[in-house]
Amino acid sequence: MSVTRKAVAAAERIVVKVGSSALTTAGAGLDTGRLDALVDAIADRIGRGSQLVLVSSGAIGSGLAPLALKKRPRDLATQQAAASVGQLALAHAYAESFGRYSLTVGQVLLTSDDVVRRSHYRNAQRTLSRLLALGAVPVVNENDTVATEEIRFGDNDRLAALVAHLIGADALLLLSDVDGLYDGDPRDGATRKITEVTGDADVDGISVGMSSSGLGTGGMVSKLAAARTAAAAGIPVLLAAADQAAHALTTADVGTAFVAADTRLSARRFWLGYAAGPTGRLQIDDGAVAAVVRRRRSLLAAGITGVDGDFQAGDVVELVDAAQRVVARGVVNFDAGELPELIGRSSHELPPEQRREVVHADDLVPLRRASA
Template identity: 90%
Template sequence: MSVTRKAVAGAERLVVKVGSSALTTAGSGLDAARLDALVDAIVGRIEQGSQLVLVSSGAIGAGLAPLTLGKRPRDLATQQAAASVGQLQLAHAYAESFGRYSLTVGQVLLTSDDVVRRAHYRNAQRTFSRLLTLGAVPVVNENDTVATEEIRFGDNDRLATLVAHLIGADALVLLSDVDGLYDGDPRDGATRKIAEVTSDADIDGLAVGMSSSGLGTGGMVSKLAAARTAAAAGIPVLLAAAAEASRALTAADVGTAFAAADSRLSARRFWLGYAAGTTGRLQLDDGAVAAVVRRRRSLLAAGITGVSGDFQAGDVVELVDGAQRVVARGVVAFDAGELPELIGRSSHELPAEQRREVVHADDLVPLRR
């Protein structure tokens, strides 16, 4: 067994995320048998001594049947109405299912904004810590009833990654209706499942298939992004089918494993790299990309080839390579209007007051491995 799978199997604290398609059926709402099977697997892991936080999609899907809606609505107001009804259905179902084992469930409704705003971060951290100390199982869901932009592609996958870092999880398990990462659409018999991902090079240019259930907002692209984020932040990840939850949470010998980076990012650097909003982009030449990503150096004006966006000094910007791939994020030291006349120029060519790093290494987080 690989080091990554051993880390997932032995994690003392972990986050499990399950998608809508694994819990609900179009037109019928929650599938009690599938939900109970998931809970059985989770309780088995808890009984081994692990602390576990469950990030669960499914509120909108659970609200469809009670509202006699045949499929997931497209308009925001109806999505929010379905979430309002479904949230109660989902919470009640989890409370009853975990109650079979005399375990208490604590519902935590979040938007990604609640996690990424640094002022809220500590409060959420304390709440999770206390729930786990008291022996409750926190069940987290996107607060779809009031969320607007948050109801979009893959939000709960991203939320699971943010929660995993917030609680100091030792591993993240993503469960869906697909049994791993494939090098193409898994419905095509010619594709191959990838057992282990050790670096971005393993999956660059991958064309991944999408979930076709019609119930979730995500898909394999969303899960891949979440797995890459968590792994880059130092958290090992297992992507597996919800139907194989028991094996995923015991031997961890199914699905696709994502190896974690050698060191875990601090809360500030994680926020900077993966949670903070960005207001612009700086395009880098090949030499600057190598300096920033591989050598962890500061970004100088000489390595910049283009600027876009409306940002001010102190804002977070994306750093992209010639192919427009985001390679890093950082706090920029100049306003957008100041940079065009500086780019491509060496420090000795600049006025003394402008001879400083555009993005200092201490305020920069590489996003590729």
């Protein structure tokens, strides 16, 4: 067994994410049989000494049948209405199911704002940590009843990756209706399942489609992004089918394992790299890419080739290469309006008051490996 799978099997604190398609069906809504089977596997792992946070989709899907809706609504207001009905049904189902094992459930509803803002980030962290300390099972979901297009996570896979780092999890388990990551459409018999991902090279160029169930918002695209986010932050990840939950939470010998980076990011650097909402972009040349990504140097004005967005000093911006790939994120030290006249100029060419880093190395998080 690989080191990563051993780490998942031995993890003391785990985040498990389950998707809508694994819990609900378009016609009948919430499938309590599937939910009970998931809870059985989770309760067994808790009984063996692990702490576990469950990030569960399914609120909107659970509200369709009670509201006589035949499919997931497209408009935000009806989605919120379905979520308000379905969230209650989902929480009740989890409380009853975990109650079979005398386990108490605590519901935690989050919006993107709760993670993007540093003060809210710490509040969420304290709440989840306290629930675990009290022996409860936190069940986390995006607060679909109030989230708008501007502040929603978009899918619970990303939310699960953020929560995993938030609570200092030892592993992240992503469960769906697919039994792993494939190099194409898994319904095509010619595709191959990838059993382990060690880095970007293993998944670059892979074509993954969106969910076809009509109930979820993610699909393999969001799961791959979430797995890479958590692994890059130092958290081992296992991607598996929901009906394999028992195996995933015992031997971890199923699905696709994502090898974690050697060093776990601090809370602040993780927030910078993956949680904070960027307000602009700085395009940088190849020399600057090598400096900030490989050598972990500060970004200077000389390496910038373009500026996009309306941001102020202190905001988080993305650094992109010539191909518009995001290579890093960081806190910018200039307003957007100040930079056009500085870009491409060496420090000695600038006035003394402007001879400072555009993004300091201490406030910069590389997101992509640079070639040697």
